[in-house]
Amino acid sequence: MTRGVTVAVDANGADLGPAEVAAGAATAAAQGVRVLLFGPADQLGVPAPGVEIVDAPASVAKAADPARAVRASPDSSIVRAVRAVGDGRADAFVSGGSTGAALAAGLFNVKRGRGVHRPALAAAVPVPGHPVTLLDVGANAEVRPEHLVQFAFMGAALSSVVLGVASPRVGLLSNGEEATKGTALVREVHAQLAAVRGLNWIGNVEGTDLTSGKADVIVADGFTGNVALKALEAASQATLGAVRAAATSGARARLGGLMLKPALRSVRDEVDPENAGGAYLLGLRHLGVVPHGRFTRYGFSQAILLAARGVSGDVVGRTHAALEAAGALRPSTQASDASPSVA
Amino acid sequence: MTRGVTVAVDANGADLGPAEVAAGAATAAAQGVRVLLFGPADQLGVPAPGVEIVDAPASVAKAADPARAVRASPDSSIVRAVRAVGDGRADAFVSGGSTGAALAAGLFNVKRGRGVHRPALAAAVPVPGHPVTLLDVGANAEVRPEHLVQFAFMGAALSSVVLGVASPRVGLLSNGEEATKGTALVREVHAQLAAVRGLNWIGNVEGTDLTSGKADVIVADGFTGNVALKALEAASQATLGAVRAAATSGARARLGGLMLKPALRSVRDEVDPENAGGAYLLGLRHLGVVPHGRFTRYGFSQAILLAARGVSGDVVGRTHAALEAAGALRPSTQASDASPSVA
Numbered sequence: 001m002t003r004g005v006t007v008a009v010d011a012n013g014a015d016l017g018p019a020e021v022a023a024g025a026a027t028a029a030a031q032g033v034r035v036l037l038f039g040p041a042d043q044l045g046v047p048a049p050g051v052e053i054v055d056a057p058a059s060v061a062k063a064a065d066p067a068r069a070v071r072a073s074p075d076s077s078i079v080r081a082v083r084a085v086g087d088g089r090a091d092a093f094v095s096g097g098s099t100g101a102a103l104a105a106g107l108f109n110v111k112r113g114r115g116v117h118r119p120a121l122a123a124a125v126p127v128p129g130h131p132v133t134l135l136d137v138g139a140n141a142e143v144r145p146e147h148l149v150q151f152a153f154m155g156a157a158l159s160s161v162v163l164g165v166a167s168p169r170v171g172l173l174s175n176g177e178e179a180t181k182g183t184a185l186v187r188e189v190h191a192q193l194a195a196v197r198g199l200n201w202i203g204n205v206e207g208t209d210l211t212s213g214k215a216d217v218i219v220a221d222g223f224t225g226n227v228a229l230k231a232l233e234a235a236s237q238a239t240l241g242a243v244r245a246a247a248t249s250g251a252r253a254r255l256g257g258l259m260l261k262p263a264l265r266s267v268r269d270e271v272d273p274e275n276a277g278g279a280y281l282l283g284l285r286h287l288g289v290v291p292h293g294r295f296t297r298y299g300f301s302q303a304i305l306l307a308a309r310g311v312s313g314d315v316v317g318r319t320h321a322a323l324e325a326a327g328a329l330r331p332s333t334q335a336s337d338a339s340p341s342v343a
Numbered sequence: 344m345t346r347g348v349t350v351a352v353d354a355n356g357a358d359l360g361p362a363e364v365a366a367g368a369a370t371a372a373a374q375g376v377r378v379l380l381f382g383p384a385d386q387l388g389v390p391a392p393g394v395e396i397v398d399a400p401a402s403v404a405k406a407a408d409p410a411r412a413v414r415a416s417p418d419s420s421i422v423r424a425v426r427a428v429g430d431g432r433a434d435a436f437v438s439g440g441s442t443g444a445a446l447a448a449g450l451f452n453v454k455r456g457r458g459v460h461r462p463a464l465a466a467a468v469p470v471p472g473h474p475v476t477l478l479d480v481g482a483n484a485e486v487r488p489e490h491l492v493q494f495a496f497m498g499a500a501l502s503s504v505v506l507g508v509a510s511p512r513v514g515l516l517s518n519g520e521e522a523t524k525g526t527a528l529v530r531e532v533h534a535q536l537a538a539v540r541g542l543n544w545i546g547n548v549e550g551t552d553l554t555s556g557k558a559d560v561i562v563a564d565g566f567t568g569n570v571a572l573k574a575l576e577a578a579s580q581a582t583l584g585a586v587r588a589a590a591t592s593g594a595r596a597r598l599g600g601l602m603l604k605p606a607l608r609s610v611r612d613e614v615d616p617e618n619a620g621g622a623y624l625l626g627l628r629h630l631g632v633v634p635h636g637r638f639t640r641y642g643f644s645q646a647i648l649l650a651a652r653g654v655s656g657d658v659v660g661r662t663h664a665a666l667e668a669a670g671a672l673r674p675s676t677q678a679s680d681a682s683p684s685v686a
Binding site: 062063064065127128129138141142173174175176178180181182183184186206207208209210211212220222223224226227228229230231232233234235236237238239240241242243245246247249250252253255256257258259260261262263264266267270271 | 405406407408470471472481484485516517518519521523524525526527529549550551552553554555563565566567569570571572573574575576577578579580581582583584585586588589590592593595596598599600601602603604605606607609610613614
């Protein structure tokens with residue numbers, strides 16, 4: 001289902017270096033995705049079948065102002081990868097570098113969807129059991145109420161069209177269930193979401209509900225969502241690591257661990273952030289995927305496949321149609337929220 | 344070491360009801376703590392040795408304005424428990440009910456420490472491995488920069504005097520390591536903390552660092568800290584639950600699980616929030632402890648023992664002395680930040 005899709009990939013920005021991304025690209029290409037790989041050609045090796053290397057050695061530095069950095073680096077790998085999507089040479093982009101740079105490059109070169117206030121990063125939370133979509137996990141550290149209200153509709157649309165959840169239950173992340181809990185922003189968004197139509201709104205949810213199965217979609221500003229997602233991923237990995245350590249703590253435990261190993265593999269997979277491939281950057285006219293910079297080649301291959309599946313499934317078009325049907329798009333008469341104040 | 348200490352306990356507010364708190368009080372009293380137990384006497388049974396029951400059936404409702412609710416309920420169990428500390432009849436208080444009510448009752452009846460801007464809830468993060476102190480985990484959903492700066496010193500003092508960490512490394516929770524990451528509040532606090540003396544400041548840390556061992560103390564506003572702690576606790580429990588489920592997924596796995604069980608017990612204990620007993624409410628003239636409302640009798644007994652150990656170890660006096668030595672107290676000439684705008 002990913003055949004015929006072209007994904008533009010930024011090879012810079014991975015903690016393990018461009019060659020790791022190239023290895024991931026090779027794996028994804030072997031499954032039928034066409035990859036345009038932008039990065040330092042001298043570090044990317046011989047291109048694998050289905051991978052076209054575009055020499056773009058420069059990378060955007062992590063900077064105070066990603067929008068300015070992106071403007072100042074038109075030849076950087078991230079800008080060139082995103083521009084390939086804007087120009088129609090690729091269908092989606094993948095970058096594990098600075099989220100702010102990816103967002104700024106996307107806003108400049110792919111443009112936001114009509115009626116969209118702000119793009120948001122939507123992640124499938126890697127916990128065992130019920131799948132939860134969390135957004136925003138880092139595109140916007142600071143938001144206005146109308147942004148979070150639209151994120152609620154974007155998350156519901158994504159959950160519905162991608163995960164097939166019939167009427168996704170949408171909650172707002174806060175420090176308590178009561179409508180009066182949270183910051184002034186959260187209280188205002190709570191009031192607005194309680195008044196909208198066309199959303200299966202369940203009220204405030206807490207950090208606990210990222211695993212409780214109470215909500216299908218959890219809405220947060222990009223600061224809180226980023227902290228929560230990383231805390232959750234770290235806790236799962238630390239717990240699994242402690243289980244592994246316990247399973248080597250003596251002869252008896254070692255034997256038990258060996259016998260349990262096959263059954264534990266599914267747990268390991270469920271909590272491994274690399275499996276999901278990263279977060280969708282939603283709200284642009286084409287799809288972006290942002291994997292963690294620390295991912296290995298496996299995670300980058302999953303990110304490219306996630307992007308390709310998203311293109312095949314028309315995540316952008318169907319999400320936008322769902323937003324339109326719900327009346328959640330900004331009226332076209334309203335002044336454009338043009339300045340990309342990216343996180 | 345907890346003998347001779349009296350802890351005032353609010354029996355209302357626990358999800359499992361007042362009798363569960365009474366059972367926890369009995370366990371703590373059996374270890375030498377004297378407990379004044381405030382709640383509905385008809386639900387608390389016959390007092391255990393070392394437990395004195397004070398009939399206080401009324402509880403403060405979870406309300407939009409906890410300060411007003413506390414003022415309106417002078418006979419509620421939480422207010423009477425806290426007042427017992429203010430009056431010198433008890434050394435510390437424990438309440439698993441509304442955090443906002445506990446904070447408001449504390450501010451009215453125990454008063455904040457001289458030079459303290461705002462009390463904060465400081466929790467030992469329940470992850471395997473390196474212990475981390477996270478504050479604020481819910482006392483103040485909205486804060487000013489000077490509050491977070493003082494929280495940094497309070498956390499360092501606690502880590503040093505309670506956990507014996509020689510020069511605790513202090514980080515600020517953000518969505519990225521760079522000084523430019525985060526909300527306007529976080530960027531301002533980052534700049535201020537980078538300029539202070541007497542703190543082992545390591546800069547911004549991410550959600551991942553709640554388990555990485557990079558920091559001994561992590562500072563956050565009460566909204567973000569609450570979400571992060573709950574997300575982390577939920578993820579650990581969900582992962583451990585999935586491991587348990589895997590260990591019953593077949594005959595071979597079941598046998599492996601049985602052999603591994605003794606070794607896994609320490610992991611279970613490390614990630615069990617009930618073991619820590621809850622969070623210290625720091626910054627008042629006497630100590631408070633806030634356990635999760637969902638705790639069982641075991642968690643409540645741990646909360647009472649935590650309070651008693653904190654009194655024996657003079658956490659309040661030593662923390663305050665450390666704040667004073669670091670010059671982190673508010674000058675006495677400054678206008679009092681008196682209005683308790685509690686979360």
